[in-house]
Amino acid sequence: MFDLDALAHHRRAHVLLEAVAGSRAYGTANADSDEDVRGVFAVPAHAYLALAAPPNQVADERNNVVYYSLRRTIELLAAANPNILELVYLPDDCVRVCTPQMHALIAARASFVTRECAASHVGYAFSQIKKARGQNKWINQPQPRQAPAKEAFCHVIPARADGAPMRPRALADLGWNLAEFHAARLEHAREMFRLYHYGDAARGVFRNETLALESIPEADETARYAGLLIFREQAWRQACDDHRNYWTWRAERNEARWRQQECGEIDYDAKNLMHTVRLLLSGRSILERGEPIVRFAGDALETLLDIRAGRYAYKDVMELAQGIAADCETLKATADLPERCDVARADRLLLDLTNAWETRCA
Template sequence: MNWLAQATILKVLWGSRAFGTSDADSDVDVRGICIPPRRYLIGLSHFEQSEDRTNDTVIYSLSKFVNLAMANNPNMLDLLWTRDEDILFIDEYGVELRNHRDLFLSQQVARTYAGYAESQIQRMETHYRWLHEPPSHQPTPEEFGAEPHQRGGVRFPNTHQERAFRAANKHWQNYQKWRAERNPERSALEERHGYDTKHALHLLRLYRMGIEILREGFVHVYRPDAKWLLQVKEGLFTYPELCVLIDDLKAELTAAEATTSLPPVPDRVKIEELLVSLHWNAMQSGRA
């Protein structure tokens, strides 16, 4: 796509380098937004995003970005509130979009940030169990009551037992895949601290950011608590202490949602007007 660079309206550092939690070995992740050529806006051609895995770069179409940001997707909101020092490129269309970023915030952040944090919790808990109580063997059908069938294969006594076997076998396969593909950095953290402290860093960051947004109406991408988060990664809390902290943050997020001044949902009409205006102006100027 030789048009992509010219069509880009915003490009920022993303991930740990934008959060202030990076180290010397951290990837340099980049995210951006573009207004694609007019054939993608009003013609039959379709474009949502471009991924450059070699350079850890993803560029979203403005339309896709707006829809995800309107749903209060945490990864998208980061692009709008990245601090100025971490903006790699921005033009007048990107400035206009960021000038209207408050339109996107709503009470939905309580659900989306908690949801992203919960996915980190689930992975962390699964890995914790695998570290401390790993499955000893691959499950067999016989352990779930299956008997040889006269036509070959096996027959389970009921559907429940068959499903239980399939779930146990899937768990075993996931465990083997995790063992074979463990990230060396994550593996070292787990061995040192007894759980994946990088997952802990991310989930605590997500809860804290969600609480801040609900209370302040602002997304602090570059973390004022970066030093504390890095201490979390280095094992500041035992696993039981972390679980208590998570419960406290869940309660704090619920309380912040109950008292927030943010609207229940973003103003779809105003956001659509912004999107149409940006697209129209880009086409009128020959940019798209």
């Protein structure tokens, strides 16, 4: 039953929590926001004794809908995962399904709030900062529709009879068609090959997406030798990966998110930086009040919305983020929180909740 369709079919029995998360939970949603659904499902304890263990989570292709197993949920809570901690602090108006077992987990949520949680919020936030600057985003590195051609990564050192210096030239500059050539291995050299011209009789250098190497007859070694081919294969493969990743991103991205960058209005990923500050504010709340912030309001919400709208310069957002991080460092000294989660207590909770769910379903 462990895929999304099967879980939906058995929803009444297995789903412990179903809720709207993401921007709609944070209070930052706008007309272009996706709806993110998060949930928790239970499986019988004996399922973990099978050779094919049940999955940790089931999700749709874009991860807009994700359900975590109860075991994985408690495991991630114990590991101070910010995304999972917010599931047990969601506002009531976000919750669609919440069983007695999930209510029991929510009642125990304070036991998962630790100094480690605050540290993980800050750590997650600054990992987002590294991704936020526009120059490193695909938005400023557009890819053509056509995949990279191997020939674009080829240079040739033509054979010269006059003894002039032999310098690599781009294949395109020479105007040579590699379909008219054969290639042979050049001993003791990587990505470099001997090149022989056979004209219409050639089978080509590239065949079935690979560079084909030939054994050249001795009589052709001099008569048909044209020069040395340099094929930067690893660079071509990396370019193909970049091209594929770019167009996957283009197909799946939320177009509204990228309009400001495409128009040159801002030079950073505004949504990433908004979430950076959101995580930092929530981390500070853990140290100040003993719980994270999920639903934002007032000045904090206005700040987040202004960041997403591009009303801050990049350096100003960085100063704000550094200031909140400094607050967190100061608060660590006085926060009345355990260092980390009591794993033995989390284990007992998992067992108790699983037993209670199995009793209910019996």
